[in-house]
Amino acid sequence: MRKIRPSTARSNCIFREVFKARKCRLTLVFIGAALTALSQSPPKYTFSILMAGNSAGKAVQTDGANGEVAIEYSYNDRGRGPEVHGRYRFDSRGLPVLV
Numbered sequence: 001m002r003k004i005r006p007s008t009a010r011s012n013c014i015f016r017e018v019f020k021a022r023k024c025r026l027t028l029v030f031i032g033a034a035l036t037a038l039s040q041s042p043p044k045y046t047f048s049i050l051m052a053g054n055s056a057g058k059a060v061q062t063d064g065a066n067g068e069v070a071i072e073y074s075y076n077d078r079g080r081g082p083e084v085h086g087r088y089r090f091d092s093r094g095l096p097v098l099v
Contacts, residue, residue, distance in 0.1 A: 042062055043063050044061070045061045057074050057075035058074060067090040068087065068090075068098075073085075
């Protein structure tokens with residue numbers, strides 16, 4: 001029968017505790033990443049409106065649930081221009097249901 005020195009037994013115990021702590025931390029990191037991915041806001045697409053190479057406005061499209069799309073469009077020409085907000089909903093075939 002082989003005798004285990006006290007220092008070796010202690011180091012094995014410490015190794016197990018460190019391994020458990022790392023495993024727990026790694027699990028928490030994965031859970032946090034999954035929750036972050038699930039709770040992200042809807043995708044936004046931003047477009048720049050150019051006139052003669054200069055920025056003259058922007059459009060922001062936000063895709064929501066159930067095929068809903070919200071659009072904000074603004075155009076500025078020497079202090080004037082429209083600011084349009086639109087909300088659209090499309091069915092499963094891609095046809096507009098709400099304009």
